[in-house]
Amino acid sequence: MERWIQEDKDAIRNPSDLARYIPLNEEEQDIIEKLCQFFQLKIPLYYLNLINPDVPDDPIRKMCIPSCEEFIVKKGELNDPIGDLKVDLNNQALPAITHRYSDRVLLHLTPLCGGYCRFCFRRRLVGNNEFRVTDQQLEQALFYIRGKDTIREVILTGGDPLMMSDTKLFPILKKLREIPHLWTIRIHTRMPIWNPYRITDQLVAGLKKFQPLWIVAHFNHPREVTSLTQRQLSKLIDVGIGVLNQSVLLKGINDTPEIQRELQWKLIRTRIVPYYMHHVDKAKGISHFRVSIKKGLKIFKELQGTIPGYALPKYVLDIPGGHGKVPLQYNYLSRNGDRQIYIESPLHGYHVYEDAPDEFTDPGSASAQQTSCPASE
Ligand SMILES: *Cc1c(COP(=O)(O)O)cnc(C)c1O
Ligand code: SF4
Numbered sequence: 001m002e003r004w005i006q007e008d009k010d011a012i013r014n015p016s017d018l019a020r021y022i023p024l025n026e027e028e029q030d031i032i033e034k035l036c037q038f039f040q041l042k043i044p045l046y047y048l049n050l051i052n053p054d055v056p057d058d059p060i061r062k063m064c065i066p067s068c069e070e071f072i073v074k075k076g077e078l079n080d081p082i083g084d085l086k087v088d089l090n091n092q093a094l095p096a097i098t099h100r101y102s103d104r105v106l107l108h109l110t111p112l113c114g115g116y117c118r119f120c121f122r123r124r125l126v127g128n129n130e131f132r133v134t135d136q137q138l139e140q141a142l143f144y145i146r147g148k149d150t151i152r153e154v155i156l157t158g159g160d161p162l163m164m165s166d167t168k169l170f171p172i173l174k175k176l177r178e179i180p181h182l183w184t185i186r187i188h189t190r191m192p193i194w195n196p197y198r199i200t201d202q203l204v205a206g207l208k209k210f211q212p213l214w215i216v217a218h219f220n221h222p223r224e225v226t227s228l229t230q231r232q233l234s235k236l237i238d239v240g241i242g243v244l245n246q247s248v249l250l251k252g253i254n255d256t257p258e259i260q261r262e263l264q265w266k267l268i269r270t271r272i273v274p275y276y277m278h279h280v281d282k283a284k285g286i287s288h289f290r291v292s293i294k295k296g297l298k299i300f301k302e303l304q305g306t307i308p309g310y311a312l313p314k315y316v317l318d319i320p321g322g323h324g325k326v327p328l329q330y331n332y333l334s335r336n337g338d339r340q341i342y343i344e345s346p347l348h349g350y351h352v353y354e355d356a357p358d359e360f361t362d363p364g365s366a367s368a369q370q371t372s373c374p375a376s377e
Contacts, residue, residue: 004197008163011044011115018043022053022065035066038285039123042116044195050223059221059253066118069288076320079124081281083322096133096141100324103152107141109133109172110159114194119250119289121281126159142175149181155188162191162198166206173210185210188246190218192229199232208239216275220247221254222262230270237271246276246313249296250289257302264303264311274313279328282320293317297330304330305346 001009012018015032018041024032032041043064051061089099098106111131125131133141145151154176161169176185191198207213215236219225237243245267249255254263264274277300280290300315315328332344341353 002197002200004191004195004200007044007046007195007197008114011042012048013040013042015041018065021045021048022051022061031068032066035068035070039066039070039118039120040116040127041066042113042127044115046196046228047115047194050226057252060223062253063117063119063220063250064115067288070118070285072287073284074287077282077284077287078320079284081121081283081320082318083320094137094141094144095131096137097144099144099148099151100322102150104155105145105148105151105153106155106157107145108158109138109156109161109169110163112163113158113160114163114191114198117190119248119280119283119286121283121286122159123283123285138172142172145176145182146179151181153184153186154182155186157188160189160191161187162189162203166200166202170206173207177210184212184214186214186216188216188218192217192233193219193224196226196229196232199235201235204235204239207236207241211240212242214242214244216244216246217272218247219245219263219267219272220250222259222266225263225266225270233270233272243272244275245272246278248278248280248289249291249299249315250280251291253289255291255295255299257299257306260299260303261307264307264313268308268311274311277313277315279315279317281318293328297328300328301330301346 012021014036015024015029018024018032019029035041047060047064051064052058053061055061089102096108098108100106108131110133111125111128113126116127120126145154156172173185176182207215215233217233233243247254247263254260260277267274277296279293279296280286296315300312303312316325317328318325332346334342336342338358339355341355343351343353345351
């Protein structure tokens with residue numbers, strides 16, 4: 001049996017097994033048992049070993065071991081916080097597809113993951129076999145993608161697409177590659193974090209054939225970037241597959257500039273490019289992971305200019321209800337009248353910048369008067 005499949009089989013799935021590795025009293029075991037009826041427990045031993053068992057609020061522990069705070073549901077929290085089920089160009093006729101942006105489409109291949117993140121925003125379906133994608137649903141989804149020539153990129157998501165075996169995954173990739181209007185394929189996965197053994201030589205050799213292909217890993221904390229996962233992801237990068245990272249800004253886990261700086265540096269030293277930092281979604285029972293946007297912006301302001309520009313991910317919010325992602329940006333500019341701008345430097349002080357005339361609102365501007373190129377007169 002392949003190592004990753006063995007690792008997946010041996011993963012911790014109930015509180016009594018967990019108690020053999022992590023000190024838990026009976027009450028804690030009882031709470032975990034109850035919580036797992038709503039959103040199951042699964043932690044591969046590789047990941048469990050990253051926990052410092054003596055520290056109760058260890059960040060790695062909080063990401064994978066349930067806490068009683070998950071019972072708390074706050075006002076405004078939703079089953080489907082990012083509106084997977086709402087705004088959809090295919091009107092939800094196809095369960096395997098979420099089509100919101102005309103050029104990109106999400107293809108959900110499986111509800112299963114390598115482990116279950118306690119902050120998961122798709123917990124309404126993730127880990128639940130009722131949401132298994134049938135062969136027929138998959139064929140219908142592929143038919144839809146073939147028929148819509150505005151689609152340029154298919155984003156495989158889930159669950160975790162790399163939970164599928166190579167023999168299931170590769171034929172799907174092959175069918176996608178045969179669609180002429182599709183330019184890129186993207187795979188979103190947390191397998192390199194939960195179970196890095198998944199990146200087998202066979203997977204690397206197989207994925208190499210379907211380029212241009214992007215892998216988006218989901219590292220949240222620098223301690224998740226182990227030498228094993230670095231070695232494994234390097235194999236994909238060595239054959240020319242682009243590896244990006246997206247993370248979630250999580251309270252008590254990665255909500256300081258210092259931890260963020262360490263995470264992003266570790267990523268670029270592995271040649272992984274930071275892509276997105278998600279503001280945590282309003283899923284039910286995850287209020288204990290939520291930081292304010294104000295705090296998020298403050299962290300980003302401290303990162304600006306103190307790490308390489310390409311190491312700084314975009315901070316984004318998925319507007320609840322399916323209205324899309326929006327960049328969250330600290331506002332460094334303020335206007336005084338039309339032309340004068342005050343700029344706050346991320347390094348030091350405030351500075352005045354005289355802006356160019358606005359060609360649309362300023363009728364006296366040269367570009368507004370000019371109707372043709374001076375060189376052509
Ligand atoms: C996030 C998301 C995408 C991908 O967006 P990018 O900005 O290209 O990463 C596509 N479709 C949906 C529905 C999404 O939520
Ligand atoms: S890997 Fe993603 S989809 Fe799976 S449990 Fe974690 S956050 Fe949810």
